[in-house]
Amino acid sequence: MKITRFASAIGTLGLFSVLTTAHAGVIEDRKANFKANNASMRAIGAAIGSGDFATVKSEAEKIAAWAMVMPDYFPEGSGGAGTSARPEIWSDFVGFKDAAEANYYAAEALINAAAKQDGDAAREALQAIGASCKACHQKYKSW
Numbered sequence: 307m308k309i310t311r312f313a314s315a316i317g318t319l320g321l322f323s324v325l326t327t328a329h330a331g332v333i334e335d336r337k338a339n340f341k342a343n344n345a346s347m348r349a350i351g352a353a354i355g356s357g358d359f360a361t362v363k364s365e366a367e368k369i370a371a372w373a374m375v376m377p378d379y380f381p382e383g384s385g386g387a388g389t390s391a392r393p394e395i396w397s398d399f400v401g402f403k404d405a406a407e408a409n410y411y412a413a414e415a416l417i418n419a420a421a422k423q424d425g426d427a428a429r430e431a432l433q434a435i436g437a438s439c440k441a442c443h444q445k446y447k448s449w
Contacts, residue, residue: 333389336379339372347435350416354428362428363420366413369435373410377403390448398445405442412438 346365353361380402385391395402416431 330388332379332381332384336376337389339376339379343369343372343439347432347439350428350432354425354432357423357425359420359423359428363417366416366420366431366435370410370413370417373406373413376406376409392446392448395446402442402446405438405446409435409438409442 346368350362350365353359353365377399380391380395380399382396385393385395412431412434416428416435419427419431
């Protein structure tokens with residue numbers, strides 16, 4: 307009986323280690339994606355100013371691609387230490403997915419503005435992306 311409990315405990319500990327390691331990987335991946343997203347935002351701001359709509363479009367496409375998969379990088383249990391993700395992400399996952407979707411549509415608007423080479427529309431779309439980021443951070447990110 308004691309051996310069975312011990313073996314069970316070791317198995318559970320092993321599973322916990324695997325899950326913790328898996329979550330550590332997804333946390334690092336999502337941090338890297340958010341940093342890349344931030345770099346894209348900066349590059350877009352500079353590119354709009356110089357009329358480089360090819361860069362605006364390509365960087366906005368990166369933001370849209372990240373927004374589409376962002377919720378996948380927040381599996382249940384991937385909060386806690388080493389992350390600034392609030393528990394509200396998982397208690398309101400539909401709302402979190404909606405926030406990612408809003409970011410996606412704002413990026414799509416920027417892609418369209420860049421395709422038309424419309425600087426004013428591009429600036430407005432970049433502001434909308436920033437607003438979607440801010441709204442999500444206010445609700446789902448610990449500072």
